Amino acid sequence: MVSHGSEQRSPARPLSRAALIVLAACCIALFALIPVAIARPAHHGKGKHAIFGPAQITTNPEAEQAPAEQEAAAAEEASEAPEQVQTPEQQEVATQQGGAVGEQTARTRHKGTRESGHHKEGAKEPGHHKEGAGETERSRESGKHGEQGQPVPTSPTTDDPAATSTAMAAPPAQPTASIASTVAPVVAAAPSTTTAAVAPSVADTSIQGRSSGRAHALRSASAAARRRAARAVPAEHALATVPATQLRAGLTSRSSKSSSGARRQSSRKAAGDGRPSPITTTITRIVAVVPTPVRVLIVALLALALALAVRSRMAALRTGRLERQRGQLLEDVGLLQAALLPVPPDRLGPVGTSVAYRPAAGPGAGGDFYDVFALEDGQLAVIVGDVSGHGRHALPHTALVRFTLRAYLEAGLSPRDAVQKAGTVLERQLGDQFVTVVAAIYNPRERVLVYACAGHPPPVVLATHGDSRSRGNSGSDGDHGSRVDSRSLQPVTVCSAPPIGCGLRTGTRQSVVSVPGRSQVCFYTDGVTEARVGDELFGAERLLVTLAELGGQATASSMLESVVVQTDSRADDMAACLLQVQGGDGTPTALAEELELDRRQLESGRAERFLLACGVSQAQSAEMLGAARAALARAETVVLELHLADGPPRMALRRDHLSYLHAQHENVEVYR
Amino acid sequence: MLRHADKTDAPVATAVEFGVICHQLDDRTSLISVEGELDLSSAPELKWTLLDSLDAGRDQLVLDLSLSTFMDSTALGVLIGVNRSLGDGGRMAIACARNDVLHIFELSGMDGVFAIFATLGEALAYIQRDPAAPRGAAKAR
Numbered sequence: 001m002v003s004h005g006s007e008q009r010s011p012a013r014p015l016s017r018a019a020l021i022v023l024a025a026c027c028i029a030l031f032a033l034i035p036v037a038i039a040r041p042a043h044h045g046k047g048k049h050a051i052f053g054p055a056q057i058t059t060n061p062e063a064e065q066a067p068a069e070q071e072a073a074a075a076e077e078a079s080e081a082p083e084q085v086q087t088p089e090q091q092e093v094a095t096q097q098g099g100a101v102g103e104q105t106a107r108t109r110h111k112g113t114r115e116s117g118h119h120k121e122g123a124k125e126p127g128h129h130k131e132g133a134g135e136t137e138r139s140r141e142s143g144k145h146g147e148q149g150q151p152v153p154t155s156p157t158t159d160d161p162a163a164t165s166t167a168m169a170a171p172p173a174q175p176t177a178s179i180a181s182t183v184a185p186v187v188a189a190a191p192s193t194t195t196a197a198v199a200p201s202v203a204d205t206s207i208q209g210r211s212s213g214r215a216h217a218l219r220s221a222s223a224a225a226r227r228r229a230a231r232a233v234p235a236e237h238a239l240a241t242v243p244a245t246q247l248r249a250g251l252t253s254r255s256s257k258s259s260s261g262a263r264r265q266s267s268r269k270a271a272g273d274g275r276p277s278p279i280t281t282t283i284t285r286i287v288a289v290v291p292t293p294v295r296v297l298i299v300a301l302l303a304l305a306l307a308l309a310v311r312s313r314m315a316a317l318r319t320g321r322l323e324r325q326r327g328q329l330l331e332d333v334g335l336l337q338a339a340l341l342p343v344p345p346d347r348l349g350p351v352g353t354s355v356a357y358r359p360a361a362g363p364g365a366g367g368d369f370y371d372v373f374a375l376e377d378g379q380l381a382v383i384v385g386d387v388s389g390h391g392r393h394a395l396p397h398t399a400l401v402r403f404t405l406r407a408y409l410e411a412g413l414s415p416r417d418a419v420q421k422a423g424t425v426l427e428r429q430l431g432d433q434f435v436t437v438v439a440a441i442y443n444p445r446e447r448v449l450v451y452a453c454a455g456h457p458p459p460v461v462l463a464t465h466g467d468s469r470s471r472g473n474s475g476s477d478g479d480h481g482s483r484v485d486s487r488s489l490q491p492v493t494v495c496s497a498p499p500i501g502c503g504l505r506t507g508t509r510q511s512v513v514s515v516p517g518r519s520q521v522c523f524y525t526d527g528v529t530e531a532r533v534g535d536e537l538f539g540a541e542r543l544l545v546t547l548a549e550l551g552g553q554a555t556a557s558s559m560l561e562s563v564v565v566q567t568d569s570r571a572d573d574m575a576a577c578l579l580q581v582q583g584g585d586g587t588p589t590a591l592a593e594e595l596e597l598d599r600r601q602l603e604s605g606r607a608e609r610f611l612l613a614c615g616v617s618q619a620q621s622a623e624m625l626g627a628a629r630a631a632l633a634r635a636e637t638v639v640l641e642l643h644l645a646d647g648p649p650r651m652a653l654r655r656d657h658l659s660y661l662h663a664q665h666e667n668v669e670v671y672r
Numbered sequence: 673m674l675r676h677a678d679k680t681d682a683p684v685a686t687a688v689e690f691g692v693i694c695h696q697l698d699d700r701t702s703l704i705s706v707e708g709e710l711d712l713s714s715a716p717e718l719k720w721t722l723l724d725s726l727d728a729g730r731d732q733l734v735l736d737l738s739l740s741t742f743m744d745s746t747a748l749g750v751l752i753g754v755n756r757s758l759g760d761g762g763r764m765a766i767a768c769a770r771n772d773v774l775h776i777f778e779l780s781g782m783d784g785v786f787a788i789f790a791t792l793g794e795a796l797a798y799i800q801r802d803p804a805a806p807r808g809a810a811k812a813r
Contacts, residue, residue, distance in 0.1 A: 388749045434752060436745075436780070455780045498781035502752055506781070530744045537744070537772065571712040571744070606784050 340399055341575075344372040348380050350444050352580035356556035358564070360527065360573045367394035368525045368575035369402045373410075378444065381409045384523040384577050385437030385456065388499075394433070401426060401435050401500065415439040415452035416594060420507025423454065423500045434501035438523055442515075442579065448591065449521060452510040455499030457529060458491040460522040460544055461513055461588040464552040464580075484548045489513055489588045495595055495610040505637075508596040514645070517586030520554060521579040522547055527572030528563055538567050552580060593642045599632050607640070614642050616649050624651050631655070690714040692721045701732040701799060707739040710747035719750040723757065731762030732799050736792050743773045748780055755785060763787070765795035 276284065287295070344353045353372050367387035375381055383405050387394045404426060408418035418439050426435070438459065440451035451459060462484070491511065498504040515521065524543065531538040546562050547554060556576040563574065593614050601607050602625065611621040624640070631638040631653055641652040690708035697703050702725040706718060725733060733754075737743065755764060765787045768774060777783040789795040 386745075388752075432753065434749070453781075455782070457779055493775070493778050495784070496779055496781035498785060499752070502782075502785075503756055504781075504785060509781075526745045535742065537742075572746075601784060604784060 336395070340369055340395065340402065342371060348372065348374050349378060350582055351380055351442065352582075353380075353577070354555035354557065354580075355577045356560045356575070358527075358560050358570070358574045360571060367398060368527065368573040369398045370523070370575050370577045371402055371406055372577055373406065375410060375441065380442040380444065380579070381406070382440040382442070382451075382523055382577055382579070383409070383437065384525060384575060385435055386525045386527070386573070386575070387435050388433045397430055397433055397435065400429060401437060405437065405439050409439060409441065414510065415441055415450055416507050416510035416596075418507075419452045419454050419497070419500070420505075420596075423506040426500055427503065430501035434499040436499045436526070440521075440523065442521070442581075444581075447515050447581070447583070449513045449515055450510060451513070452497070452507060454497045454506045455502075457524065457526060457540065458493065458511065460524070460540065460547060461489040461515065461519060462522070462544060462547050463487040463517050463519045463585075463587050464548075465518045465583075465585045484544050487548070487587055488544055489590060492590070492593055492610070492613045494613045495601065495606050505596075505598070510594040511590060512592040512594075514589050514591050515581050515586075516583065516588070518552060518583045519581045519586075519588055520547055520552070521581065522556075522559065523577040525573065525575045527570060527574040528560070528576060530572060531563060531567035531570040531574070533567050538563060542566065554578060554580070589645075591643070591645050593644065595640045595642075596637050597628055597632065597640050598637050602629060602632060611640075611642070614644065614649060616642065616651070620649070620651070624653075627653055690717070692717050694721050694725060696730065697734075700730050701734065702728075702730040703734045703736065703796075705736040705739065709742040710737075710740050711742060711744050712746045715746045715750045718747060719754065722750070722754045726754070726757055726759075726762070731758060733758075733762075733764040734792070734795050734799050735764060735766045736795070737766060737768040737770070737773060738792060740768075740770070740773070743770075743776060745776065745780070748776055748782065751786065752780075752782060755782075763799060765789060765798045767792040767795040 290298070341355070341357050344355060346352065346354070355370050355372060357368060357370070367389055369383070369385050369387070371381075371383040373381055383402060385398075385401055385405075387397045387401065401422065404422045405418055408421050409415070413421065419437065422437075434455070436453075436455035438451055438453045438456040440449060440459065442449045449459075449461065495509060497506045497508040500506055522543070529538055529540050529543060533542070543559075543563070546559060546566065550558055550562060556578040559578060560574055560576055564570065593610075595607070595610055597607050607628065608621055608625060611624060612618070616624070628638055628640060635655050637655075639654050641654065643650040643652070690710070690713075691706075692714075693705045693707070695703040695705070704718075704721055704725065708714065710718060722733060722735075725731075735751075751764075751766075758764060767789050768777075769790050774783070774788070777786065777788060787795070787798055789798060
């Protein structure tokens with residue numbers, strides 16, 4: 001699930017990063033050049049006027065007026081881009097426009113030079129040569145109109161954009177201006193580094209070669225704009241502080257007054273144009289007095305700030321991505337945990353089932369595991385275990401052990417056989433870890449529980465029909481405990497089988513318990529009984545009392561909650577599985593005990609203690625052990641069965657899955 | 673993972689209450705005395721003490737739990753691990769008289785594997801006997 005998500009995102013990541021880098025570079029360049037651009041406000045002014053020129057065609061009475069207005073609108077739109085005039089593309093466009101403008105202006109003032117300028121420009125741009133020639137004719141026409149309509153048609157005005165606009169607005173100029181409008185967005189997006197390079201050269205040439213054809217129009221426009229800036233700056237008493245514009249302002253100041261009328265006209269069409277805003281002026285003045293090293297420093301700081309901003313943005317994006325991945329991972333962990341700690345139905349046949357798990361610390365699954373499931377023949381199987389170690393490293397073994405045992409139980413093996421086979425199979429795969437486990441099968445028809453432990457505490461089996469709460473006052477705690485004990489099964493723990501994975505033969509013990517009445521069977525891990533109450537362990541006795549107090553309505557969850565309330569500290573995971581068996585009165589009793597003996601257990605005296613713990617008399621025990629010793633002379637192991645149901649214990653010896661004959665004594669019978 | 677927590681993570685109180693002392697009895701025998709509570713936090717210290725002794729070539733281990741006030745399955749896991757690390761001829765005898773600890777050994781089924789004695793003297797006698805004697809032959813009960 002996670003990998004799928006990352007695959008989806010991975011192609012987009014470099015793209016967005018590259019886009020960010022490009023954007024950052026553009027912004028850095030922009031920031032770097034703002035002071036420079038502000039220091040030369042003439043360029044902006046020029047550009048605006050060169051473009052806004054067409055907007056001043058208000059007096060043209062001819063049929064060209066409508067296209068001229070269209071043209072004006074297009075040019076106005078194009079002029080929205082602030083740096084458009086200085087870029088090469090715009091230069092080209094302006095040159096084309098200048099072809100018309102230049103002819104018009106030259107015709108007004110310098111006829112001879114106009115022709116040469118036109119030829120020069122036409123040679124530069126052969127593609128526009130023919131068009132340029134046509135434009136010449138038509139612009140003459142429009143030029144006449146312009147002359148007629150110009151409010152100030154004096155010769156100095158020819159330098160002013162107001163005059164150039166007349167030609168630009170003429171129909172011949174329409175295609176070029178529309179190019180300008182389409183180019184404008186591109187121009188606006190282009191890096192403004194060209195601004196500084198192009199602008200001065202344009203300005204210079206405009207001063208030197210005012211009479212040179214099409215180029216002249218652009219130059220005149222720039223000169224006019226510079227004049228305006230120069231006019232603005234002196235008006236703001238900044239002439240002396242703007243050395244960069246001072247000279248040019250002086251050179252072009254002669255036409256400054258005459259252009260004001262046209263400027264007023266243009267400001268009617270394009271609001272906001274004209275005088276630099278107070279902010280621009282202020283910035284201009286500040287920039288003007290800032291020394292170059294400081295300017296560089298500011299630019300560097302701006303670049304740094306921008307880079308940090310970009311970096312911060314990217315970090316934020318990454319954070320969001322990681323958050324999403326974390327959410328997916330938690331979902332996955334939840335799914336895995338559910339696979340290891342399944343939620344059984346509330347009821348399997350006639351038996352109420354519940355499970356609960358409380359990790360000791362940290363997230364989710366530790367080493368504890370459980371499973372409750374129905375077998376084909378209507379029986380019910382339970383697995384509860386604990387892998388040594390916790391956390392992620394225990395998870396694979398947890399799953400391995402659980403599913404191995406489940407498979408053996410579903411295949412029809414008895415709990416002891418399942419544990420023994422699992423012990424043999426898993427021994428090699430568990431490495432340094434070992435597993436304690438209890439496997440059980442409950443037969444609801446016969447009301448018999450069969451369980452086998454491997455290093456694991458046996459289940460608590462407690463009758464709930466004589467609920468302590470229904471008996472009124474329960475008296476002292478000890479009295480209460482003894483009464484509970486009388487209703488519960490006392491398991492035989494002598495000769496318990498060792499855990500799986502210890503390098504020892506396991507699956508050597510199995511117990512068969514009759515559950516005649518309403519009872520609860522509680523499987524748990526040692527985290528429950530090893531929880532601490534002060535200096536003591538919580539222990540199986542307290543667990544028994546807790547279960548008795550909770551009664552027939554107890555669930556595994558409520559039981560663990562109660563344990564948590566009663567204990568001071570819980571160092572280990574706690575897992576529990578509770579079966580609520582319905583029925584009448586009746587106390588659980590042991591039906592049979594099974595022990596697989598080897599010579600060592602026989603020699604160490606454990607077998608004898610086992611027999612004694614099961615209630616076998618000393619004499620019977622000695623007799624049985626003698627028979628077992630004889631059997632072990634011919635076999636590795638022998639299974640000792642004790643039937644405890646009625647009267648004195650009856651014993652039987654058998655080799656595993658084979659009958660073993662020992663019929664010398666009446667209380668030792670052949671089984672199978 | 674938690675069970676293998678570094679011993680520096682152990683609470684200070686436990687560190688004070690718990691102590692492991694290792695006596696070198698001879699070239700092959702170590703006597704390890706445990707005092708205090710053997711639980712999740714202190715079990716690693718016992719583990720490293722026992723494994724250090726094995727690394728030093730002393731594979732006849734006598735573990736005295738007489739002064740231990742508490743033991744849980746974590747410590748049992750340590751003993752199971754160390755028992756598996758014992759090579760040929762390596763033996764471990766445990767002196768323990770507490771019923772709750774003995775019950776843990778019994779429940780785990782490891783009482784048949786470890787040689788458990790009621791007193792330290794019996795445990796020492798078991799170790800100093802013929803090394804060829806089968807492990808677990810002598811029982812406390």
